[in-house]
Structure formats: structure tokens, C-alpha cells
Amino acid sequence: MTIGICNDHAGVEYKQKLVAYLKRKGHQVVDFGTGTTESCDYSDFAHPLANAVEKGEVEKGIAICGTGNGMAITLNKHQGIRAGLAWNTAVAHLVAEHNNANVLVMPARFASYRMAVSMVREWLATPFAGGRHQRRIDKIPL
Ligand code: RB5
Numbered sequence: 001m002t003i004g005i006c007n008d009h010a011g012v013e014y015k016q017k018l019v020a021y022l023k024r025k026g027h028q029v030v031d032f033g034t035g036t037t038e039s040c041d042y043s044d045f046a047h048p049l050a051n052a053v054e055k056g057e058v059e060k061g062i063a064i065c066g067t068g069n070g071m072a073i074t075l076n077k078h079q080g081i082r083a084g085l086a087w088n089t090a091v092a093h094l095v096a097e098h099n100n101a102n103v104l105v106m107p108a109r110f111a112s113y114r115m116a117v118s119m120v121r122e123w124l125a126t127p128f129a130g131g132r133h134q135r136r137i138d139k140i141p142l
Contacts, residue, residue, distance in 0.1 A: 001124070004058035006032035006045040006071070011064030011108040014116050018062065021117060030058050046074035053102055054080035061103035062120065068107035075103050079141060087111050092119035096126035098133045 003022055007015040012034065019029050032049045034040050042065045052058045061083075063071035068085045075083035083103040084095025087110060095101040104123045106116050128134075 001060065002028040002030065002058045004030045004032055004049045004052045004061040005063070006034075006049040006061070007064040007108075008034060008042040008045060008066070008070070009037045009039050010066035011106075012037050014064050014106070014108045014113055017113060018064075018116065018120060021120070042070040043074045046071050047078075049103070050075050050078040050081045050083075054078055059102075060124075063103055063105045064108050064116075065105075066107065066109040068105045068110075072105045075105065082137070082140075086119050086123070088115060089118045089122045092122045093126050096123045097129045100128040100133070100137060 005015055005019060019031060022029050030052065033045050046063060049061045049063060053061045063075060065071045072083045072085045075081045081103055082099055082101045083105050084099050084101030085105045086092040086095050087107055092104065095104065104120065106119060
């Protein structure tokens with residue numbers, strides 16, 4: 001699978017490790033930055049990732065910032081994005097199963113790297129349940 005990934009300065013270390021992890025698992029990874037710990041604005045990186053998911057240039061996306069909220073709020077401005085914020089494996093399962101999240105958002109400052117790997121693994125492995133959840137998703141667009 002081709003996966004896009006982005007982060008702000010709070011998520012650089014997790015992003016670098018996750019890129020290596022995903023490649024080891026056989027995925028192609030497109031890195032939308034940032035590549036440094038210099039203070040930056042999450043929205044500068046969230047929009048390019050969202051655009052790539054919407055255009056089908058990447059199949060899914062992963063976004064990381066301090067709390068995850070800046071990334072999630074920005075990503076969800078895009079009509080084609082369902083960005084789900086997860087902080088443990090059970091929530092990562094549900095954002096795939098119930099919300100069909102095409103972007104997984106994680107809070108680098110409030111989840112361990114070990115947990116981040118577990119969340120990514122679970123989100124990628126969990127199919128969308130459809131049914132009543134599809135009906136709810138269909139009512140999201142403004
Ligand atoms: C950066 O300090 C922090 O505000 C950012 O990573 C994120 O938590 C915003 O929602």
C-alpha cells in the first residue's frame with residue numbers, strides 16, 4: 001500500500017521510526033514533512049497530505065503532532081478526508097471499523113512510540129464494517 005505521512009516538530013521522531021517500520025512491512029511511503037524539530041505549523045503539512053489522499057496519490061495517510069488535534073482539525077476541512085484521532089489500539093481499531101478513517105492521527109506527546117506502532121498496525125489491519133456506519137458517514141458532508 002502507498003501511505004502518506006506528515007507531522008509537525010512534535011512528531012518528527014515518531015514519523016522517522018514509522019517510515020522505517022512501514023517500509024519494513026513492504027509499504028511505499030510518501031513523506032510530506034516536516035523533517036526537522038524546528039518549530040513549524042502543522043497545517044502546512046496536513047493540507048498537502050490531505051490533497052494527496054483526495055487525489056488518490058496515496059491510499060491512506062498518517063499524521064502526527066503534539067496532541068493530534070491540530071492535524072485532525074486541519075485534515076477534516078477536506079471533504080474527502082476522514083481523519084480519526086486515536087490514542088490507543090482500541091480507538092485505532094474503531095476509527096477504521098466505524099469511521100472508515102482514511103487518515104490516522106496520533107498524539108506524539110500523549111502516546112508512546114510503542115503504542116503508535118500498535119495503533120498503525122491495528123488501523124491498517126481492520127476493515128470498515130459498513131452498514132449503519134456507512135449511513136452515518138454519508139450524513140457527514142455539509
Ligand atoms: C505544537 O507545540 C503543538 O501545538 C502541536 O504539535 C499540536 O499539538 C497542535 O494541535
